[in-house]
Every structure is written in structure tokens, then in C-alpha cells.
Amino acid sequence: MGAVSAPGLTTSEALASFRAARREPGRLTLFESSLDLPVFEVARFDAAHPYSDGVRTLELALHAVREALTDAALDSGALSSARVGVCLGTTVASQLNDLAFYRSYKTTGSAPMAPVRRYLKGNLADAVAAHFGIQALTVTVTNACSSGADAIAIGAQWINAGLCDLVLAGGADELNLVPLSGFHALGLGCPFPCTPFDKHRQGLNLGEGAGIVVLEAPAHAVARGHTPALALYGHGTACDAHHLTAPHPEGRGLRAALYQALALAGVRPEEIAFVNAHGTGTQENDLIEGNTLAAIFGPSLPVLSTKGYTGHTLGAAGGLEAVFTGLALREGWLPPSIGFSEQDERIPITPLREHTEIHGRFALSTSLAFGGNNTALLLGFTKGAAQ
Amino acid sequence: MTPFLNGLGIVAATGRGINSLRSALQSGWRPPVTITLPDKCELPVYPLPSGALEDKSLGRKVRRSDRLSKMAVFAAADALDDAQLPPDLDRRRIGLIVTSAFGSHTTTFQFLDEILTYGDAAVSPTVFSHSVQNAAAAYVASTLDLQGPTLTLTQVHFAFHHALLLARQWLATGQCDHVLVGGMDELGSVMHFICRSLLRSPMDGKLRPFAFAKYPAAIPGEGSAFFLLSGTPQPGSYARLEEITTAPWSAPAKAPDLHILEADGTLADESGYANFTSVGAQFAAYAPLFGSMPGGTPLQAAAAALMLKELVCFATPVTDGASALPLCRATAPQPLASVHLTRLHCNGTAGQIQLLAPF
């Protein structure tokens, strides 16, 4: 697993922030905007690397991929001798959305083609594969807020189909003016550090980062003498088919996705130790997600949203939150769901208010996307590790 | 498992629907439309015919949607209708995968325009919502009530091929009974400028796929095509999906009856297509009817599917440069058993789709 986000440049740094229940939202420094909204930038991240054409999203992705490969004890030799896939979710990096390009075109009728060439050179997954010299299955998922989680589910499907031995999967997104401006226009931006599930929540903050997992076919792991502690046991994905920007009022799609993940894993709701919720801090998401989780797992489910620490990282969120779920299982504890203090009577679940020890083999991470897609990932200790 | 293509919907330069696709394939090459850019330069393009996106029956549901979303909704709705599935189908068992090479660029640029005109604090939330890459998929899912897994893949190369691979997997594992898979791409004023800057237009308005040129000319196109894939055949099935690969090229075990080369001028160097001319009883290339589109595979696959269902080979519209190749030169009934599609990537890999006759 590898992760870079506001709480830290590595999983260890993130864990340190979680242990201290510390978050550092700040003012925007990466680009100009008239909006004075708190954001979760990855501080101290030097993106001046020649091979990425300065594309910050790619740099974030590569950073997390490197950490994940080290964690999985895989070097470039191992990558070139295996059938590898790269499946990454993103939003910003897969659009022709360069403001300088458009401004030039609008004001002068002409614009330099460099941003277009960058776009044409390859999508995020292609670029990551090219960097490691991998001849791989490469797919870039652009499913809005569930992209990272969807990418991990696809990676699992590639392995189960026998197409790959290893898949680098997850998501990455850099902070960008388009979603910042857009979410504000939708009335979904919070003017103070976000408070997921809190009674007085007023919306989301944007963040950036990359969360990557290395998925490996069991036979391949055994053959190289590697015994991973964690596995992806189930996943589920279903669409609300309801509205472009609002979730289904009864959480229809999320419910279906959760039951699919549980069924695929052969796990009962009572066996779930905790849920890392999508928990953006918007009125509707938290209301519907909270009620759906309570209906399936009961109101005393240990639940948190790590978006209080990272902001909403869009395409990276599903990847980051899968990593945080894995880390929590491995470390045996969860941080408080930062930003939550007062219960909303309309939401039956109560996010964690303090550092909490957890016991249990399985956990879930949920992602609810703009446009109505819902994805759930079910992680757990492998049999050996559980004992 | 070899899924069946049980429904087809298309809206492109050939018009909307299977009948207009058939007519266009029968009629052969038509000249492109010439548009004049703001700087007075001219650009030949293959746009949708006017009126192709007017539909009262879907009207209200897609009232706010942008042009790209409309294309996808109409093509997907037509494919679902065409498949004639039972009306009481469990909507949670139908998946959706939407692919695009360039995504919703016109709406994205419109949003950037809003930022420049009104400032980033006063932009339109509707324009933003539609600039999100999965907006079209959201419209398709809500219009057609598709409650299964929904995905959008946006990448320049082979997005449709990967979508087919995934759809096959969803059917094989039983996650879905049916999957709507398709692609969409649009033209627009900024895209015209980009095409004019990066591509070379042919002097006479003809794409020449068999020139295998080192610096090919291109005529940008737009459109959307969707297929309804299912695990079981139906009387109206178009084809069986035998294999999909996106690897460094290797010849298939058996030469197809018809090999469609997707050369369309979007690669800087198309001479590599010449390597494929040893594989196939006959060759054809239909890009001259649709225009040049890196994400154009679904449109050409639609032509392939129609041929396998109706057991007819449509004449390849432009034969220049292929004097020695066994081309399908005249439209005629043919007992086609297999049609193969090949599209090259600039890195030497090839996206290949093998379709077989359904029965």
C-alpha cells in the first residue's frame, strides 16, 4: 500500500497524523482563485520531476506507487517478469481543462498545443506503466468520486479472470480550480474545515493525493515466497439511476453495492469491524450514507470519515480510503472521525470521537460518486495473518 | 465465455439508427462538411447531421444535458430497445460502461469560459456538473433505469476494448445478465482548432485508410455507438464476441473472413497497418464514412456487427492505395463467419476485436 495526501507523504506519516488526531487544512497556494475556501494540499511535495512534464497528478501517483511496490517487496525485475496491470482512477488528469490554454484560445484565437500533446501522450495509467517500463493492461477510470475504488475493483476482476498476476490499482488527483469552483457553485463547498456527519455540517473541502494498492494473485505471491497480510475479499458496485448530482434518497445503489461486497466475500454484516465511510460532509451524502449504513450494520457500527483529514480527494479518494482501511486493520486502531462533534438526530450512526482499538478481521470502505455510482470494497486479514 | 451482441444503437455522421447506418454503408463515400474557423481557415469534418439529436420521446429526461450526453443516451437507448429485452427485467442486473477518448471537452471549455467571464466564484453549477466525465453515463443510467455497475473510462487509446473485456468479465462472473457498452466523442469549436493545428486535411475530402501513410491526412468525426452484450443469444443477435486483445500484435489462429483496418489518420504514422495485410480473406476500412476518431472503434464495430447479422459485406468506401489487397470492393451477400477489427496504438500494440457470426 502507498499513500500521499495532506496527512502525510507516506503511510507512516499519515498514521502519525491520525494518531495525533491532527489535521492541517489551509489556504490555497497551488493556484490563483478568488474563492477563500479551506483546502487540503499535500505540503512539502516537490513536483519538479522532468519525466512527468510537471503533471502533479502523475507525480502524486508515482510517489504512492513507489511506496506500494516497496511495501509489497516488488522491484522492477519482478514487474517485468509478471503479467502486470495498471488501473487508476482520476478526474482532473483526464480532461482537456487547461485554463491557460483556453484563455489563450479565447483571447487570441490561438493557443500552444503542449497541454493537448500531454493529454494525447497517454492517460494516467499509461503514464505510470510507461514510467516503470511495464507492458501492461492499462485503464484510466473516470467515474468521479468512486474512481479510485472502481479501479481497485477492476484490478481484482483482472486477477480473477487470469489476465494479470499483479495490478497497481487506486487513484490520484491534484487540487484543481475546476472542481473547486464547480463544487462551490453547487453550494457544496464548506467555508470552514469540513465536519463529516456533524449536525452543523456545511459541505466538503477539496484535497489532493494518491492512494495505491498492489493487488496480487495468490499463486503469484506464494511462488515468490511473499505472504501478504491483507486481501480484497469483496467488492460491489451499483448505480442509483436517480439524478446527476443528488444521491438516491433511500441509498438504493449503496445498499446494493454493500450487499454485493458482503456476498462476494461470504461475510455477514456482523463480521465487519468498521466502515471507512465516504462521508464528504455534505448534507445529503452524510444523511443517506449514514442511514444506509445503520440499516445494514446497526447504529453502533464503528464508522469514520477520513475526509476530515484529507479533504475530498475526488479520483484519489477511493484509493486513499482503501489504504487507510487496510492500515487500520493492520495497526488495530482507528483515529477519531475528525470534525465530528455533535450528533445529527436524523443520522443513526455515531462516528468515532476518539482513538479506538478495533478487533475483527474484515472492514469496508465506501465511495458514493457524483452521478450516482456507489462502490464498496471489503478488505480483511488473510487466513494466515488472522491467526 | 463469448458474449452475444444483442442490441445496437448508433448516432454518427451516418445519422441515427441502424437503417441509416445500412444506407450509408451501401451508398459508400460521401464528401465531408467543410466548416470555416474563426480565423477563416477551413476544416473538413464529419459531424452528426442536423436533427440527429432531436427526440421528443426522451426530451424531458435529457433537457439539460449537453450534446455529448445526448449522443450517448440516444445510442444507448436505441441499443436497449433493439435488444428487445423483457420489460420486467431486474434493472440491477444491467451494467453500463461508457468510454470516450476526449470526454466532455466542449462543456469543460464552456466551464473554463464561465471562469474567465464571470470569475471562479460565480460559475454555472449545471455546466460544471456536465463537465464531469461520468455525466453522460449518469444520464444514460437514470434515463434507462440501469441500476447495475456503472463505469466511465476516458482514455485516448483502447478504452472501448477494455470496456468489452470488463463487460465480458461481469457477465462471466454473473455480476450482470446484460451490459450496455459503448463509446462517444464529439466535435466542438475548440476541438476544431486543435484538429486544425495538429492534423493534416486531405485536399479532396477523402480519407485513405489503405495508403498506410507515414503522415496520414485526417478528417475529424464524432458520434456514439452502443452494444447490448448478454450471456445468451437471441433471434436478433448480431454477433458473438470471440476475443479482445490490446497487446503487441500477434496473428489470430484463424484468418477472418473480413478484416477491418481502423486506419483513419489519427496516428502520426499509419504504415504499421501494412503488417496486418497477411491476415484475412478480405479487407475493408470504414473510417471514410465516420471520420477520424481515436475512440472510433465502436462505430466501426457497429458496421462489423451489422454485416455479421445480415450476412452481407459492404464495399469498402475508399480503395486508393490497395490495388494488390483482396478488398471487399462491392456490396454483396456473403456467408461471413468472422470479422476482425484492428486499431493500432503509436507504441506498436494493437487493439483487436474478433467477432463471429452469432449462430
Place this chain on the structure above:
Amino acid sequence: MHNDMNNTNLPKEELLQKVRAQLKELLVSHLALEDIKPEEIGDDEPIFGDQGLGLDSLDAVEIVVLLQRNYGLNIKETEKGTEIFRSINALANYIVENSPHPLGAESAAAEEEK
């Protein structure tokens, strides 16, 4: 010469009538209500919800932007979803009472040029 109440020379009822008509045109064109003619919209018809015009939450935030651009109005959080959005009448009243140019930004610009 300006009427202190609403910066135009019009009597209030006539102004309200013009604003209602303009609002209807604006909603139909901006929200792409292709199957509706502006004159078909009732003054007291509910704008949101299943009855009446049937607009939704995305239309609501879009109308906030329309009000800002065309009438110079900044709707505060608490005002959204409340009485002012209930019908064309309610919106028109709000505009006449609060907008610096209730006949729209273009007419205000034209006024300034005089």
C-alpha cells in the same frame, strides 16, 4: 429621474408583470425547458417538486446563479429553498424588492448609457 423604490419609472404592478414575464423567459431558455412555452407557466404554480414546473435541486442552484448574473442578487444560504423560490410570483416580488436593476442587468447597462 428615478423612482426611489425600484430604480425604474414604472408603477409597481407593471414592473412586477414585466419581471414575471422576463423570469419565465429566463427559466425556459436557461434551464432548457424545451417543451414549455414561457406564457404557459402559471404565476402561482409551484416551481419545485413533482407538481407544477417540476424543477429540482440542480435547477435551484442554477437559478441562484441566474439571479446573481441578471439581477445582481446574492441569495444567502438561509434564503435558499424558502418562500422566495416557491413560485414565479414569489421570485418576482423578491427581485423587485431587492434588486438594484429589477429589469435585468442588460437594461441596467442600457440605462447607464443614457
